[in-house]
Amino acid sequence: MSGRTPALTPPDSALAPVRHPDAPAPGEPIGSHYEHCFGCGGEQPHGLHLAAKAGEGVSVTAEFLVRPEHQGAPGLAHGGLLATALDDTLGALNWLLRVISVTGRLETDYLRPVPVGSVLHLSAEVTAVDGRKIYATAEGRLNAPDGPVAVRADALFVEVKVEHFTENGRPEEIRAAMDDPDQIRRVRAFEVNP
Numbered sequence: 001m002s003g004r005t006p007a008l009t010p011p012d013s014a015l016a017p018v019r020h021p022d023a024p025a026p027g028e029p030i031g032s033h034y035e036h037c038f039g040c041g042g043e044q045p046h047g048l049h050l051a052a053k054a055g056e057g058v059s060v061t062a063e064f065l066v067r068p069e070h071q072g073a074p075g076l077a078h079g080g081l082l083a084t085a086l087d088d089t090l091g092a093l094n095w096l097l098r099v100i101s102v103t104g105r106l107e108t109d110y111l112r113p114v115p116v117g118s119v120l121h122l123s124a125e126v127t128a129v130d131g132r133k134i135y136a137t138a139e140g141r142l143n144a145p146d147g148p149v150a151v152r153a154d155a156l157f158v159e160v161k162v163e164h165f166t167e168n169g170r171p172e173e174i175r176a177a178m179d180d181p182d183q184i185r186r187v188r189a190f191e192v193n194p
């Protein structure tokens with residue numbers, strides 16, 4: 001079920017999502033979009049270290065080990081972090097569409113508490129595309145891909161140009177990103193495959 005509020009309901013004109021021909025193959029790991037990303041960056045010591053993989057169609061999966069530093073209540077994951085995990089998993093869908101998009105709206109349901117030590121098995125898929133608007137849904141299951149659903153979300157991502165980052169990000173980090181050949185390669189992957 002996707003889009004329970006009007007803003008998250010695709011209009012009749014929306015199209016089915018199309019997997020880009022150069023998208024990673026199903027099962028292939030999707031690298032981080034930015035090494036310092038709180039959600040998926042390997043260089044971010046305080047981050048969630050989400051590891052996403054491409055799925056079938058326009059979908060991804062990811063895993064997130066809930067550690068003590070992720071607590072909100074004793075022994076339980078913080079709700080905002082769980083929303084972050086859903087958001088970042090949804091962000092990985094960019095690699096399947098080969099567009100750069102950012103979260104415009106994220107609506108989250110918390111269905112079960114998530115204990116520290118759990119592995120959250122996340123999955124996300126694009127449900128529809130309408131111009132720059134990308135409608136998507138995600139869920140997180142406890143301890144197994146078919147475990148009980150603990151969190152779920154509906155989201156609207158909006159396609160942006162790379163200038164969204166270069167014109168709004170703090171200059172220090174933008175300069176460092178531009179000087180990093182790996183980062184440039186990641187961005188180019190989107191730019192040369194419109």
Ligand SMILES: CCCCCCCCCCCCCC(=O)SCCNC(=O)CCNC(=O)[C@H](O)C(C)(C)COP(=O)(O)OP(=O)(O)OC[C@H]1O[C@@H](n2cnc3c(N)ncnc32)[C@H](O)[C@@H]1OP(=O)(O)O
Binds near residue numbers: 007034091102187
């Ligand atoms: C160099 C480094 C590169 C790194 C690559 C990183 C990859 C990314 C990784 C991702 C990491 C993980 C993810 C993250 O953490 S992404 C980080 C969190 N997100 C943001 O920071 C985004 C902040 N927001 C904005 O920049 C703008 O508001 C955006 C770009 C979203 C739209 O402003 P823009 O001026 O461009 O467009 P528009 O206002 O004409 O709107 C266009 C259409 O969209 C509709 N709409 C908009 N908002 C909403 C809403 N809330 N509910 C419902 N609808 C909404 C709007 O009605 C319109 O529809 P229509 O009238 O056309 O029908």
